[in-house]
Amino acid sequence: MQKQWLKWFVVGMLVFVGASICSRSVHADDSLQRVKEKGVLTVATSPDYPPFEFQVNQHGHAKDVGMDIELAKQIARDLGVRLQVKNMDFNALLVAIQTGKADLAIGGINPTPARQQNADFSQIYYYGGESFLVNRADAGKLNRQSALKGLKVGTQTGTMQERLAKQKLKGTHVVTMDKATDLILALKTHKVDAVGVETPVAKAYVENDPELKDFKAAYQLNPKDTGSAVALPKGATTLQTAVNHSIQTAKTDHLFPKYLKTAGKYMQVNTANTSMWHYWKYFLAGLKETLLISVCAVLGGIGLGVILALMRLSSLKWLSWPALSYVEVVRGTPMMVQVLLVYFGLGVFINIPALPAGIIAVTLNSAAYVSEIIRGGINSVAKGQGEATRSLGLTKADALRFVILPQAFKNIWPALGNEFISVIKESSIVSIIGVTDLVYELNVVRADTYRGVAPIVVVMVIYFVLTFTLTRLLNYWEKKMKHT
Incomplete structure (x- = not known):
């Protein structure tokens, strides 16, 4: 049922x-x-x-x-x-x-x-026409379309280049990625042998990156749709x-x-100037957005998670079933889909800007997991605690507020801490709708500087510092709880 x-x-x-x-x-x-x-x-x-x-x-x-x-x-x-x-x-x-x-x-x-x-x-x-980018070191042998047979060719997902490669490059393995910057990094690290792009894009990369070379594609193109x-x-x-x-x-x-x-x-x-220090304001802006999303999602997730947990524990079917359905839907679908649904789906009725939409989506996602953690914590509290509150004449609300939930939170604090850390990392998915978080700024810097690895290292270090600091704080409060 x-x-x-x-x-x-x-x-x-x-x-x-x-x-x-x-x-x-x-x-x-x-x-x-x-x-x-x-x-x-x-x-x-x-x-x-x-x-x-x-x-x-x-x-x-x-x-x-x-x-x-x-x-x-x-x-x-x-x-x-x-x-x-x-x-x-x-x-x-x-x-x-x-x-x-x-x-x-x-x-x-x-x-x-x-x-x-x-x-x-x-x-x-x-x-613009079509071209292929290759590493300059391979330009001697990869200088025509027929030389790509049996090799890996990268294209951007959903583009004309992807369609042409799959239709025209027989015997070639086509690798698709969402970002052109990811394709260039894959090319320079030899994950792919060539990248299909429009000719002006190929010329732009070759003129600004001495490690790359280009050559014209031999596609027979229809001007009406190219x-x-x-x-x-x-x-x-x-x-x-x-x-x-x-x-x-x-x-x-x-x-x-x-x-x-x-x-x-x-x-x-x-x-x-392609130094990472030259772009420190980009990374700082992305850090602010990431922290804002994470803090709002954690606070909102706890509040909504408590409500969902209590609904799940209710003996009333009209309360427990909606909560169960919500948790199952959220846990059964990718966060990327949820972000797109909030931004574009709800946008049919309300024009929600990208940042609020990202916060809402991450909050709703976190609430489903937090609710299950809290529900497990409430169930872990000995039944005798509830009986003791009734004998003292406490109402159910007071018993839950002053006795059950404090003990439950003490039991589930490590699990909640893991969820908080996950929120910081998983919030990066909101960059897909244009929220200027750390991952968004990472891709901007990569596109601007033609440097594939350095921006990734910088953002990785920032995320590590965030999660490591939060882990130390959570461990400190966990020890405090054990002594109370």
Whole structure:
């Protein structure tokens, strides 16, 4: 019976969210009018793809730059509104426009037939072509596409390069990763033999990293779905017309070569000083976000966990079953899925910013595990304690507050400590929706400096210091509890 209740609970949630998303499409198109009324054009991008979009260090603060960002600025100027850039993983860009998190998505996106089923696109604004990156030491033998047969070729997940590699590179093992920076690191550490990217991206890496070399791909390409275009929500025809007008103006005025030149200047600025100390403000900003998320999730997880534990222990089915269902759903699904559901799913009804959405998701996840820890702690308290409280005339609430829970927390303190440490580490998953935590800043620094390992070491040390300090504090309080 409980499993049946859980199944209908999950199905109901999926139908509710799906129906809400679909309901957006029944209204007449007012996409352009809505952008002008709010005075802001929100553009989603993944700033790890130079020279299309990346970030530059300006006085210790990250600034989104690149050819695509220049185009987004031009579109916003033409509309007479302010530009707001939202950073997230490439895989989340189309979801962002489908759920209303962004008005446009831009990021070297190819308007493939599969993508056109879920989004509308502007006219093609740039044809870059396809290339492969290899280590310069291997350039003598890996200088043409046919030489890749039997080797490992890396591509970014969900991109045109992934589709082309899987379709065209027969006898080649295709390795996909979410971040272009991860692919470059995999190439330089010989986890893959080559990386498929667009030609401008390949040129950008070769010009800024002497260890890399590139060569042109031999794909037979269809220009209709291999160029870069701006993605829009389905049915946003008025906004699409305005975007196309801006793109055509930029083409007529020959602005795209200027955009690429500007991007090249920014890339030279990034590589002028690639020391980790130069980016200390990035790591500090990420540390603040990580600590904020962790503290809020721990406090919220304990509060909600106590409530869920008491519901689970209740003899009333209408209290125990919802709590049981909640715990099973959370423990049975990855935290990444939960973060995406809170940010994009709930975003259908409430436009929750990335940071609050990340805090909510991590808190809800932690609460499920904390509730089971607390429930076990309450059950570990001897039944005689409860009988003693009743003999003293204490109410159930007072007995729970003053006798049962204090003893339970003393018993479960080590387990709670482990959960707190896990929250600090697992909160890094929120970087997928653009929360600027330590892992997000790690990827920014890697993209900016073309250094794959050094930023990872810095962030690893920061996490170790955090968890080691917390472990010492938890051990101190555990000893204090034993003597009380």
